[in-house]
Amino acid sequence: MGHGMIRKWRKPYYVGQCPICCGYGRLEIDKDIINNKYMVICEECLAEWENPQDALRNVNGRRCFVKGEVRNATLDEIKTLGWDKFIEDV
Numbered sequence: 001m002g003h004g005m006i007r008k009w010r011k012p013y014y015v016g017q018c019p020i021c022c023g024y025g026r027l028e029i030d031k032d033i034i035n036n037k038y039m040v041i042c043e044e045c046l047a048e049w050e051n052p053q054d055a056l057r058n059v060n061g062r063r064c065f066v067k068g069e070v071r072n073a074t075l076d077e078i079k080t081l082g083w084d085k086f087i088e089d090v
Helices: 052-057 075-081
Strands: 005-008 014-017 026-032 037-042 047-049 068-072
Touching: 014 052, 026 052, 037 052, 047 052
Parallel strands: 005 068
Antiparallel strands: 014 026, 026 037, 026 068, 037 047
């Protein structure tokens, strides 16, 4: 995967379609393992946001700068963050 990112796959949870690549990519909730930080990343263009609200409104987004290991967040992690209300079946 590009940008020096290593992806560890688990079942992805999506919050919608990417506003940057015109809905081509889906927005998934991921975890940066090195920094212990959660984010929303487009599976296609790798744009990233700090939370689902920003991703869905397309504010404060940037191209993926994550270095190291990233994996899909688990449902339990997503519930702990309170982001489960944003999960969609896309």
